Amino acid sequence: MTRTVTGPTDHVVVVGAGLAGLSATLHLLGAGRRVTVIERDARPGGRAGRLEFGGYLVDTGPTVLTMPDIVDEAFAAVGAALRDRVELIPVRPAYRARFADGSALDVHTDAEAMEAEVERFAGGAEAAGYRRLRDWLGRLYQAERGRFLDADFDSPFSLLTPDLVRLALLGGFGRWEARVARHLRDERLRRVFSFQSLYAGVSPERALAAYAVIAFMDTVAGVYFPRGGMYALPRAMADTAAEHGAVFRYGERATRLERRGDRITAVVTDQGRVPCDAVVLTPELPVAYRLLGRAPRRPVRLAHAPSAVVLHAGCDRTWPELAHHTLSFGNAWRSVFRELTRTGELMSDPSLLITRPTTTDPALAPPGRHLHYVLAPCPNTAIGPGGADWTDLAPRYRDGLLRELDRRGLAGIASAIEAEHLVTPADWSGQGFAAGTPFSVSHTFAQTGPFRPRNLVRGTANAVLAGCGTTPGVGVPPVLLSGKLAAARITGSPGPGPGPGRRPGSRPGSRPRAASGGPGAPVVTEVRP
Template identity: 75%
Template sequence: MSRAAPAADHVVVVGAGLAGLAAACHLIGAGRGVTVVERDDAPGGRAGRIRCGDYLFDTGPTVLTMPHLADEAFRAVGTSLREHVELLPLQPAYRARFADGSALDVHTDAQTMEAEVERFAGPREAAGYRELRHWLTRLYQVQMRRFIDTNFDSPWQLLNPDLARLAALGGFGRLAPRIGRHLRDERLRRVFSFQSLYAGVAPGRALAAYAVIAYMDTVAGVWFPRGGMHALPRAMAAAAAAAGAGFRYGSTVVRLERSGHRVTAVVTDRERIPCDAVVLTPDLPVTYRLLGRAPRRAVPLRFSPSAVVLHLGTDRTWPQLAHHTLSFGHAWNQTFDELTRTGRVMTDPSLLVTRATSTDPSLAPAGRHTHYVLAPAPNTVVGPDAAAWGDLAPRYRDHLIDTLEQRGLTGIAGAVEEEFIVTPADWAARGHAAGTPFSAAHTFAQTGPFRPRNLVRGLENAVVAGCGTTPGVGVPTVLISGKLAAARITGTPRPGHRAPVDARPAGSGAATGVPGPLPSSSTTGAAHDGP
């Protein structure tokens, strides 16, 4: 593995999102001094927090899977996730509601889910689910160690026995047909393939290897931190600070000071911070600006679809909602065409509705509820540009409210006490390329060793982390990216990667085994091949 500044004593991490915090923890654990610089007044990055009246809203990811990856960061500084965060397992992980009026609870326990599939679609589909679960598990086992949790120096690293195993599993085929080999019911196929959208590719064109995201959601289990998703970065920052990391909040990095092929200091709008190495976690445009130029690539980067997020604080809720509810419209292929090709907002939206107060009522006043409505949207390259969203946002907000009303959330328009909307224009204003919080799409040419590297060509002591670099988009992979960035400096061998039998913090329920987003910091999105 190639390394950057292995003798670095003091490392500056730019950005206190999940990637930057993971990097900071692993660096401290390896004996390095660390200063974290964050432009906002608190940690979190995309996993931020906003108070609207008496309602508390997570502004970013709402789905937490693979909590043992966060635990690795805590253990690097001598503590554990369970000592800082109470994780509550979600049962069901999701509730899927379909345009024909049917509903399916997605459980991560195999027997419970098999019984639910049989109730929903019959014994043939239940048998197909058993086969699919086995395939998803094998896919994860083959991919994690060699293709996800690894630092690539060359595409030649792909040539290993696991590559043949991945090919034998059909990982280089297309996702939708592969899911269809196990499930005939079109509704079930949606449940196990919609995740590819957050990787930036429609299921019909995505590599089957990306079914590993469905493994994380539907097999490994879904949790919710008490206090909201923002509780995780807040706890990571506290653990890092207790272990000796310095934090500079409310400080914007304006330039990197260099001498030859080395960064010698990070200069903010408040101070100059000398360093032996730097970890950059801002999204692509911010990182490129700090580096002085964009990377050289044969083909320009292609970016994932964006999202509109409608945050609603309401005086009531609706019993058909679970903590996470997938609300599918009639349209499916048309929806992906709109998001990735024609650039139209969804005319028949498929939505993720998260009611965090189902699990943690403290996030709203007594008897009130929060509803986080995520509607995938075209990015600003394919669809409306940032300026167009000024007029489009209120009209699309009304369209989403009408859609929710028609799908059974009767009276939602009159139940809203507090609200705010986030659009691609807001993501763009925070420095996210193409107005998307999901960064570079996971096309074949932007996957694994072909994704922008976490080493910076031409600089000996700069590393990047976040969803734009390896391994990619999502809370689990962003946490891994921070660990991999730290390993580029420390060379610390990573531990063998396995999910613990029980990753629960104390007090949580039975063990059972994400792009979301308000960009609130210069974190979890850096990516480049090097200037």
């Protein structure tokens, strides 16, 4: 049985209104807790924020949404449904992969469509290999979903269950790239089903095969896009939480925690003091540990994932070869990962993610205009260029990136840009992200499962961590689960799970009463600019 917070937990303060904090808030409200959310920014979202310039509506964080049933669990906790709050549009194809040899492959999540595409691209033998790979990914997800992704760990002994044996028999403790290679001979196809390891901050040849579950989410379960952009998701979560009694204090920064013995008694902000019975901390780990006044001892310092340069470009035209998400692979592969994770060099032959959200939602740009998001992975500031270096490097890197895109078929992109915003590791550092990366702590074996920074901190009885630095990890679905797990540490209840036959948007049996009072109690939302 996992540990839970002891003592009173009637009023919980959640620090941070990102996806983890909002997920925790909804699950806490559903369990009858009163919740106050403290957010330093003027609106919710955290990493999944919103930037507006030149008439363009830009998502500043994740652009890929998978596993909407996990989002729906948070809404279901208060008797709401995702489908009533956000319109999710299936992205088809999920990706378009373009390779250095000029070939291209559309990645479909429908099995028959993808099998036909693989056969067209690489022949019948590879199509059969894809069928086997798809089956393995599905079994891997089923083995991990309930016991590893959606579970708290109090010690490594928590792993000792029949599910661990099942995962081992599936090859989950081998290497991701080698496991994919068992099914696919074509090196280009292997990239399509292993590039996701970069989300985990590890190269495919070194990443545990267990993390191929990310490829299941991307290439099997389906990719979606919320109408209004990814920011529509945290906005809807915050609105729903407010309707059910959560108090939001925007534009307010947590500065310290008051403590009596091993209990946090209040969160002190730059604008006042908020008493609490328990607290959920979602900032970056160094910030959370500083607030707590203590950090867990680890034999080796935490390693962080690579960072990224992101160019948001509003253009007066677009290019037909682009899909909603386009993977533009360079010729190099393993050497690129060595540069990103070991030598700290900028990619000599970059692989890029190009997202054109106006493919699915033209309203994100002015009429006749198009929004392009170019993500170029780069080393974090712990092993690569530091923040000061990026001051001079940024404009040169931006120009080189545009020349490379022009060479890869986006002819004239530099002259097509009418509004833009460039983000570098220096900017991520300025936002408080450790090692200048928004992807947090990498998923090496020593930072996985029970070895990852835990969401309970020794010496503090009523504080819980949530977010991508703690369990289960990085990415939209894991971060949402981290909020759910943090709430369960406080309430002792895991909340609604996927359950048999659960579909995104399906409602649970009954609507819980608002946490702000008895039946019919008014909803109070406090917004501080």
